[in-house]
Amino acid sequence: MDAMSSTRALLYAQKAPTEYNTPLPQWLADCIDIANDPSQDNQDAKLIAEAFQFAYNLHEGQYRRSGEPYIAHPVAVAGLIRDLGGGSAMIAAGFLHDIVEDTDITCEEIQEKFGEGVRHLVEGVTKLSKFKFSSKTERQAENFRRMFLAMAKDIRVVVVKLADRLHNMRTLEHLKPEKQKQIALETREIFAPLANRLGIGRFKWELEDLSFKYLEPEAFQEIRELVADRRADREARIENVIQILHQRFDQAGIEIEELKGRPKHLYGIYQKMQQQQKEFEEIYDLAGVRVILKTREDCYRALAVIHDAFKPIPGRFKDYIGLPKPNRYQSLHTTVIGTYGKPIEMQIRTMEMHHIAEYGIAAHWLYKETGGSSDFKPTAEDEKFTWLRQLLEWQNDLKDAQEYMESIRDNLFEDDVFVFTPQGDVVALSRGATPVDFAYHIHTEVGHHMKGARVNGRWTVLDAPLHNGDIVEIITSKNCHPSLDWLNFVVTPSARNRIRQWYKRSHREENIARGRSMLEKVIGKSGSDSLMKSERMQRVAERCNHQSVDDLLAAIGYGEITTNSVASKLREESLQEEQVEKADGIGNLEEETVHSLPTTTSRQSTSHSYSKSPIAGVEGLMYHRAGCCCPLPGEPIVGVVTRTKGVTIHRQDCSNVENIDSDRVIPVDWNPINGNGNGRTPTYTVDLEVEVIDRVGVFRDILARLSDQHINVSNASVKTGKGKPALISLSIEVKDHQQMQYSFNQIKQMSDVLKLRRVNQCSDL
Numbered sequence: 001m002d003a004m005s006s007t008r009a010l011l012y013a014q015k016a017p018t019e020y021n022t023p024l025p026q027w028l029a030d031c032i033d034i035a036n037d038p039s040q041d042n043q044d045a046k047l048i049a050e051a052f053q054f055a056y057n058l059h060e061g062q063y064r065r066s067g068e069p070y071i072a073h074p075v076a077v078a079g080l081i082r083d084l085g086g087g088s089a090m091i092a093a094g095f096l097h098d099i100v101e102d103t104d105i106t107c108e109e110i111q112e113k114f115g116e117g118v119r120h121l122v123e124g125v126t127k128l129s130k131f132k133f134s135s136k137t138e139r140q141a142e143n144f145r146r147m148f149l150a151m152a153k154d155i156r157v158v159v160v161k162l163a164d165r166l167h168n169m170r171t172l173e174h175l176k177p178e179k180q181k182q183i184a185l186e187t188r189e190i191f192a193p194l195a196n197r198l199g200i201g202r203f204k205w206e207l208e209d210l211s212f213k214y215l216e217p218e219a220f221q222e223i224r225e226l227v228a229d230r231r232a233d234r235e236a237r238i239e240n241v242i243q244i245l246h247q248r249f250d251q252a253g254i255e256i257e258e259l260k261g262r263p264k265h266l267y268g269i270y271q272k273m274q275q276q277q278k279e280f281e282e283i284y285d286l287a288g289v290r291v292i293l294k295t296r297e298d299c300y301r302a303l304a305v306i307h308d309a310f311k312p313i314p315g316r317f318k319d320y321i322g323l324p325k326p327n328r329y330q331s332l333h334t335t336v337i338g339t340y341g342k343p344i345e346m347q348i349r350t351m352e353m354h355h356i357a358e359y360g361i362a363a364h365w366l367y368k369e370t371g372g373s374s375d376f377k378p379t380a381e382d383e384k385f386t387w388l389r390q391l392l393e394w395q396n397d398l399k400d401a402q403e404y405m406e407s408i409r410d411n412l413f414e415d416d417v418f419v420f421t422p423q424g425d426v427v428a429l430s431r432g433a434t435p436v437d438f439a440y441h442i443h444t445e446v447g448h449h450m451k452g453a454r455v456n457g458r459w460t461v462l463d464a465p466l467h468n469g470d471i472v473e474i475i476t477s478k479n480c481h482p483s484l485d486w487l488n489f490v491v492t493p494s495a496r497n498r499i500r501q502w503y504k505r506s507h508r509e510e511n512i513a514r515g516r517s518m519l520e521k522v523i524g525k526s527g528s529d530s531l532m533k534s535e536r537m538q539r540v541a542e543r544c545n546h547q548s549v550d551d552l553l554a555a556i557g558y559g560e561i562t563t564n565s566v567a568s569k570l571r572e573e574s575l576q577e578e579q580v581e582k583a584d585g586i587g588n589l590e591e592e593t594v595h596s597l598p599t600t601t602s603r604q605s606t607s608h609s610y611s612k613s614p615i616a617g618v619e620g621l622m623y624h625r626a627g628c629c630c631p632l633p634g635e636p637i638v639g640v641v642t643r644t645k646g647v648t649i650h651r652q653d654c655s656n657v658e659n660i661d662s663d664r665v666i667p668v669d670w671n672p673i674n675g676n677g678n679g680r681t682p683t684y685t686v687d688l689e690v691e692v693i694d695r696v697g698v699f700r701d702i703l704a705r706l707s708d709q710h711i712n713v714s715n716a717s718v719k720t721g722k723g724k725p726a727l728i729s730l731s732i733e734v735k736d737h738q739q740m741q742y743s744f745n746q747i748k749q750m751s752d753v754l755k756l757r758r759v760n761q762c763s764d765l
Helices: 002-007 026-035 043-058 072-083 088-096 107-114 116-129 138-151 155-170 177-197 201-215 217-229 231-252 266-275 296-309 351-364 387-394 401-411 435-442 444-448 484-488 493-506 508-523 528-532 535-543 549-557 563-583 698-708 737-748
Strands: 256-262 288-293 332-337 343-350 416-420 426-430 450-455 458-460 472-476 623-625 637-641 647-651 665-667 684-692 712-719 726-734 753-759
Touching: 026 043, 026 072, 043 072, 043 088, 043 107, 072 088, 072 155, 088 107, 088 116, 088 155, 107 116, 116 155, 155 177, 155 201, 177 201, 201 217, 201 266, 201 351, 217 266, 231 256, 231 288, 231 296, 231 343, 256 343, 256 351, 288 296, 288 351, 296 332, 296 343, 343 351, 426 435, 435 444, 435 450, 435 472, 435 493, 444 450, 444 493, 484 493, 493 508, 508 528, 508 549, 508 563, 528 535, 535 549, 535 563, 549 563, 684 698, 684 737, 698 712, 698 726, 698 737, 726 737, 737 753
Parallel strands: 288 343, 623 647
Antiparallel strands: 256 288, 332 343, 416 426, 450 458, 450 472, 637 647, 637 665, 684 726, 684 753, 712 726
C-alpha cells in the first residue's frame, strides 16, 4: 500500500514498448486515498485498494496485444463492475479474475489474503474461462449458456465474466481477423444472450454491436452510415416531439424525471431488417423517445397524453409494466406518428424500471458485504440467490401462468448436468446421468456396443454419475451388447427405452413364444395354430399397429399390448365376418375356434367405423379420460395401463406421459362416432377460465357467443374485485377439439377478454 500511496492518482502503468501510459481512474484513486487515510476505517476501500495493488504487482511486465500493460484490462473490468453497482468483493474479483490462469497464485492464497467470498468469485470466473465455444448450432449455444449459469452457483460470477468479455470486445481490433471472428461469434451466441437473460441491457446492446462489427463488417458499415446520414433529420424530429411532450406533460401536471431521445443500436436495426424483410427506411423505431417518470400511475397517464398528442399506430402498443418480461424488464412501448409524419417509438417507465432495464439483475443484489469486513460471508438467504431463485421470485410478477411455465421450461436447468464430447461439443443430460446415458445420447449403436468409458482421461465404472464439465469418451466393441442391469442405474428415458427395445429384438423368439402362450390361455389352445395363420389374425395385428402376427405375439410377450385387447379385436373380427356371411345368404356358419372366446360385458361393435365406444384399442378393458389433460376427440391420444383403474386416456403431449415407462403405454385412437344409438352425439365437458374487463353485460355477451354455436354451459361462476379484472369460470359441453377451438377463438375476439385458458379438470368417460 505504501508504494501506491506515494503514486496517489498519477500513473498506474509504467511505460511499455509502445510508450503507453494512462492515469489512474478517479474512482480508484479516491478509493486508494480513503484506504490510506488513518482517520477512516473503510474496509471496502481497503479490500479494493489491496486487490488492485496485488494485481498490479503480479501483472507487472505483462502486456496486451495492443502494447498496453496488462493491468489496464483488470482495471477496466473492475470499473465496469463498479458501474453496475457491484460491491467491494465483486470489484476485487474484477482486479483478480485473471491471476489464477496467468500467474502461480492459487485459489487458496486468494482466500487467505482476501477472504472466501473473493476466492469464490475468482475461482468461478476461472472455471468458466476454460470453456471455448466452437459449434455454430443453436442447440450447442443454448447448452453453453445453460451450462454457464448452472456452473456459476453465484450469479455474480457470470456478471464478472460478462464485464471481462465486454472489455475484451472493446479492444478486439488488435487481434488477427480469424481470432476476431471466433471471439465475436462466441460473444453473439453466448454472452450477449446471457446479458439479456440477466436483464443487463447496457451490456447486451454493446456486445451485440461489437460482435456485429466483426462478423458482418460490410452490413455494419452500411447501417452505421445510413444512421449517420439521417442523424440530423432524426434529431430535429425528436427534439420537436420532446418540446411538444414537455408542454403537454406540464399542462397535465405530470412531473418528468427525464425526457430525451433514445438511440437504437445497430445490430437491433439489422436484426429487424433481416427478420421482417424490410428496408432501412421501413424500420419503425430508428427514432425513439424515452420518458422516465416518478410513479407507475404517471406512466399510464403519460401514455394517454402521448396518444392524445400523436396518432398511435395500431398493434404497436405493448404493456410490459402490467406483464413484465421474464428478465423483469418493465416499460410501456408505443409507436406514434410524429410531427413530420414519421414513426417514433416511445418508451415510458419509472426510474426504478429504467435502472432494472439498464442493469438487470445487478439492480437487485442480495449479497451484502457485512460488518465492514473484506471476508465475504453470505447469509443462508444470500446463498440461495441463483437463477432458479430469481425465476421463483418472478412468479409473482408474471400474471400469465402459461408465460411463466414457458419461462420455467426454458430456464429451469438445476437438474441438468453439462458434459463434453472429446470433440468439445456440450451435451446436456439429466442430473445423475451415467456414461451409459451419455453413450445412448450420442447414438443408439454407440450405446448398444459400449464396452467402457473414460471420464477426463481415466477409466470409470459405467454407473458413475457424471459432473459438470466432465469430458466423456465412450469405448465400443462390435462384440459388446447392452445388459439388463443397466436399467438399474440409467436415468434418461431415451437410454432406458433403447435398452428395452434391444432386449425385445434380441429375445424375439422367446417373446413370440411367451405371447402365444399368453393368448392361448385366453382363447384356448384348440385350433390356435390355424387361427394364428388366418387372415382374421393378420387384420387384428394391423389394427394393433403391427405388420405381422409374429410382431403382435412378440408385443404381447414383452407387455406392449394386453391379451384382453387382442381377444376383443378377434371377437369383433369374428362378428363382422358373421355379418358379411349372413348378408350374402350363406346361412349358418361352421363351428370355429374363436367361438370359444370368453364373453365379456364390454362394449362391442359390428364395425370399427360404427363403434359405440369412443376409444379404439381398449375394447374389453375398463378405461377413463385423464383429468390432467382432458383429451377431446380430434386430439392425438395414448393409453396408459394402470394397476387398479384399467387404462387412462391421455393427450399425446401430456407432460405426465413423458415419465411413464413405455411398457405401460398402448396405442389408442378415437373412433368415428355416429351418434350413441338415440341420434345424439356424445359431448365432453371442458372447463374454462376467462379473465375479462369488469363491465356490465360482458358475461352475457360470452354466453351469447356460446349459444350461437349451440354449446351448452353446464356450470358458471364469476369472481370480481374492486379495481381488478373479473374471473369467469365456465364448464361447456363440446363434441370435439375442433368445436372447442372454434369456441375459444370466438371468445378471444371479444375486446373485453384479457386472458382465456383451458382448465384441466374433467369427468370420466
